[in-house]
Amino acid sequence: MTTASYRILVMGVSGSGKSHVGRLLARRLGADFIDGDDHHSAANVAKMARSIPLTDDDRRGWLDTLAGRFADYRGRDASVVIACSALKARYRGRLRRGDPALRILYLDGEQALLRERLGSRRGHFFKGDAMLASQLADLEPPGPDEARVADIAEAPEAIVEAFVAALGEEGGEA
Ligand SMILES: Nc1ncnc2c1ncn2[C@@H]1O[C@H](COP(=O)(O)OP(=O)(O)O)[C@@H](O)[C@H]1O
Numbered sequence: 001m002t003t004a005s006y007r008i009l010v011m012g013v014s015g016s017g018k019s020h021v022g023r024l025l026a027r028r029l030g031a032d033f034i035d036g037d038d039h040h041s042a043a044n045v046a047k048m049a050r051s052i053p054l055t056d057d058d059r060r061g062w063l064d065t066l067a068g069r070f071a072d073y074r075g076r077d078a079s080v081v082i083a084c085s086a087l088k089a090r091y092r093g094r095l096r097r098g099d100p101a102l103r104i105l106y107l108d109g110e111q112a113l114l115r116e117r118l119g120s121r122r123g124h125f126f127k128g129d130a131m132l133a134s135q136l137a138d139l140e141p142p143g144p145d146e147a148r149v150a151d152i153a154e155a156p157e158a159i160v161e162a163f164v165a166a167l168g169e170e171g172g173e174a
Pocket residue numbers: 012013014015016017018019020021083117118120121152153154155156159
């Protein structure tokens with residue numbers, strides 16, 4: 001018998017539920033969970049805390065760190081879910097490092113709902129409407145051939161179950 005292992009990227013703008021849904025998904029699959037937010041440099045965190053959006057240059061090292069984690073799990077045939085905004089197509093390419101088996105769950109939602117969700121969150125370094133607007137401006141939403149799309153108006157458990165059902169249909173990397 002072979003056991004499937006998965007490398008899954010949960011992406012979307014700030015407040016879309018990457019951390020929450022990603023953690024649930026990892027638990028559901030018995031996979032490890034890595035929150036991309038925990039891997040920003042101190043300089044990036046300080047910038048975001050001052051409501052200054054990150055640039056491509058700011059994000060490069062961060063994306064490479066997370067790409068290294070995906071590659072590590074792939075090398076060990078172990079499962080991991082990583083939450084990372086991955087706003088632009090080339091960021092996703094950087095994270096994927098040519099791995100065709102990397103799955104992507106894209107959390108998509110209306111700006112008003114995103115704002116509401118961000119407002120309910122306390123003690124986080126990400127601040128304000130201007131930052132959300134800049135994330136939405138940077139966002140290059142993945143198409144259906146690149147990612148499975150979930151509507152963030154749905155309950156987190158429903159989003160996870162739909163994604164897991166689709167994984168089951170596709171099969172994992174044995
Ligand atoms: N599908 C959902 N339905 C209701 N609340 C959600 C959903 N997804 C996330 N949340 C809540 O919204 C807030 C933002 O979610 P979070 O996971 O921190 O987003 P992100 O990591 O993308 O910035 C949190 O308070 C979280 O519990």
